[in-house]
Amino acid sequence: MRLDLSSHITLERTPKKYYRPENDFEEYNLARFEKIPTAIYEETKRAAKKVANDIVGDMLKKQQANEKFVLGITGGASTQPVYQELVRQHKEENVSFRNLVVFNTYEYYPVVDEAISNLQQLKDHFLNLIDIDPENIFSPDATIEKDLISENCEEFEVDMKRLGGLDYLLLGLGSKGNIGFNMPGSNLHSQTRLVMLDGDSRKDIVTHFGSLEKAPVSAITMGLSDMMQARKITLVAWGEQKAESIHEIVEGPVTDMVPGSLLQTHPEIQVFIDLAAASELTRISHPWLVTNCEWDNKLIRRAIVWLCGVVNKPILKLTNKDYNDNGLSELITLYGSAYNVNIKIFNDLQHTITGWPGGKPDADDTYRPERAKPYPKRVIIFSPHPDDDVISMGGTFQRLVNQGHEVHVAYQTSGNIAVGDEEVIRYISVMRSLLKKANSNDNGLIETYSKMRNYLLNEKTKEDIDSPDILFIKGRIRREEARSADRYVGLSEENVHFLDLPFYETGRVQKNPISEKDVLIVKDFIETIKPHQIYVAGDLADPHGTHKVCLDAILAAVDIIKEDEWFKDCRIWMYRGAWMEWEIDHIEMAVPLSPEELRQKRNAVLRHQSQMESAPYLGDDERLFWQRSEERNKATADMYWKLGLASYEAIEAFVEYKPIR
Structure with missing residues (x-):
């Protein structure tokens, strides 16, 4: 079973010659705007293996000379595949890390519970799984008193110098081009110090801490000067959300507003990225300028x-x-x-451009994105969370229903962690009042509600995880909001489906990896409907986000059933969320919306009341979901108009996915 097929989507749009040139001459031409040697890989695992092999090779050379190998390491999602490969080599190839010394490049501050410190995460995923001497692990202290921070930073610097400095530094990349927590404006000569985290930086680490309010407001980070003294540096980055920063770092000027750009001045630096992260480099985005x-x-x-x-x-x-x-x-x-x-x-x-996303019956479909027959079509709209359907393609959803197609909506996850506690308190209070008004004899239920309400109001701390009962209520709140939106669109209740994929149900922001169980639930559902059209969320920006996992579950299911006779008459359309839209050169179906249709879409989104101002994961963007969605749809329509096509109020865009053979 292939569980990571979404990573192959970019391959259809990027000829191999642009990232794997045949000879040195062609490579020089392709990369002539790149100021750092940059290796682009189709798959993250292959890139991670190359980086891990490089680290192990340098370490073993030192091991043979009976010397310590000093490695700077960083947390975050980008470096995880490298650590996984290093652990694999230790367990399966007997690679010993006995001479390894590591320096943690940053630590959150303050951290009350060491279990959620960056160092502990590094231990859980890497250091505790190899044979490193615990005495050879150095890190800023996240628990020290505030008046001892400077002293702790100095001790960290002294330890690095005592051990001869970093032989190798492995870095990930932040959303603002930062390395470690050296944010835009950092002094190029900075050393280990305490830094305050801005909103974007805290949003970057929200997965680690569960919510923005739990994320620390500061961190202790190795400075740019310390990093640049490493004898060799490798930067890794994966996914579309890193593409703009990679472009600035690799092809832009050296500036303190993009701290990672300083790496251009290092004599032994290499960047390893996947195709998605490379999408803004000239050779990928504008290859006609270089070849x-x-x-x-x-x-x-x-x-x-x-x-x-x-x-x-x-x-x-x-x-x-x-x-x-x-x-x-x-x-x-x-x-x-x-x-x-x-x-x-x-x-x-x-x-x-088409106003008939399900195909126009009795019409010439030669130049239409969708075929006219069969009509009406059976349609599945997969929604990762219980609101992505209306946020991302609410206008198209409405048209499919109005034009007579048999539409089914499948919500892949409960979305329960995105409901604020205040919403639960409100619903519990209503239920208690109803029970009392009805003179209910179920004192046990009333007591249960009272305990939950008191816990949420007076006892719950930032570190606490919701109980199964509270998660159940949060899930039901989102489920009923989804039903309300579907009723507004005109969908029959029997066509609303809740899959509750197991990977999501951890009670935390950090989810489990996708499993065969998730895939089989999706596969069985698709086979039950046997659709002619499938709509899926094609958000690829976050390699570890819920949308991508949900997409991988669908694509893995499709991979199993793609040879079935009925499936040969099925097309898959990918939509995107409230933050990004498909680039116009990729768009294969554009569904225009009138002002009235856009208003109806807004009303459907507003049915998801728990996701308005009180949703825990809105982030720093002050716009509500309906505002983000409308502005994105209007921007797409504006782009079509600027290119000389008809002027529409808004457009929802789709790209066809063709199963990999």
Whole structure:
């Protein structure tokens, strides 16, 4: 069973020659805007294995010389695959880490419970699973008194110097281009110190602590000067959410506003990334600027959309001079004139637009994104949480229902951890009042409600995990909100399904890995409906987020049933969430929304009352979900208009997923 198929989605859009050049000459041309040696891999595991082999190779050389190998390590999701490979080599290949010395590059402060410190996480996932001497583990102290912080930082520096400095530094990458907690504006000569964490930094670590209010407000971090003294540095990054920072670090100027850009000045630095994290590098995003291209429809569309932005013109006004002046003369050679390219791409984009997402019956579907028959279609809309369906594709959802298709919604997780305690207190208070009004004799139930209410009001601390009963209520709150939204859309109650995938039900933000059990639940459901269309959340930005795990569960299920005869008449459309939209060169179906339809979509989203202002995971973005969604949809419509197409109020966009054969 293949459980990570979403990581292959980018491969369909990135020819291998752009990230695996055939020779040194081609590699030089492709990477000429890159100021740091950068290795791009199709899969995270392969990149992690290469980094782990590099670390082990250097360590064993020191081991043979009877010397210590000093390694700087960091927490976070990016380095986890490397640690997993190092542990595997220790257990399966008998690699010994007896001469390893590690320095933890940062530690949260203050940490009341050492079990959730960064060092403890490093121990749980790496250090306690190898044969390192515990005396060789150094870290800032997260529990010291405030007036001893400076002294502790100095001791950390002294220990590093006493052991000869770092032989190797393994770094992850923060959302603002930070390395460790050296945030934008950090002094390039900074040493180990206490730093205050801004909102974005705290949001980066929310998975670790459970919620923003539990995340610490500061951290002790190794300084940029300390890091740059390491003899070798490796930076790893995975996923679309790191793409912009990677572009700034690898191709941008050295600036303290992007602390990772300082790595350009190190003589022994290498960056390892996957294709998603590489998506903003010139050779991936604009390959025509560095090499001869393998021109297909999507790449031509990407180039033309880019050109329109550069010269500030709609498609049909582009000239031969515009193409020649901006590195796209190849297209003029291929098509004979700017007009021929312009009209081709204009028509391609025009053909993505449809008001009939399920296909228009009794119509010529030659240039439509969806086929006319069969009609009506059986449709499954998979929603990772109980509100992603209406947030991300609420207008399309409404159209599918109004146009007579048999629509089913499948909520993959309960979403229970995203309900605030105040919501539960309110519902419990209502239930207690109803029981008392009805003169209920069930004193046990009333007492249970009273205990839960008192616990939430007076006893629960930031570190406490909700009880199964409280999680049940939170899950039911979200379930009934979803039913309310579906009723508003006009969906029959029997077509609303709750899958409650097991990976999610931990009671914590940190979820379990996807399992075969999750996949089989999805597979069985799909086989029950035998749909002609499947809509799935295609958010790939967070490699370890719920949306990606839910997508992997669906794609793994599809991988099992893709050869079934009935499935050959099924298409899979990927939508995106409230934060990002598909780039316009990837969009294959664009569903326009009128002002009235956008208002109806908003009303459906507002049915999810627990996810308005009180939702624990809204983050620092002050916009509510319906606002984020509307602005995203309007921006997509505005982009189509700027390219010279019709002006719509809003557009929801989709990309087709074709099962890997």
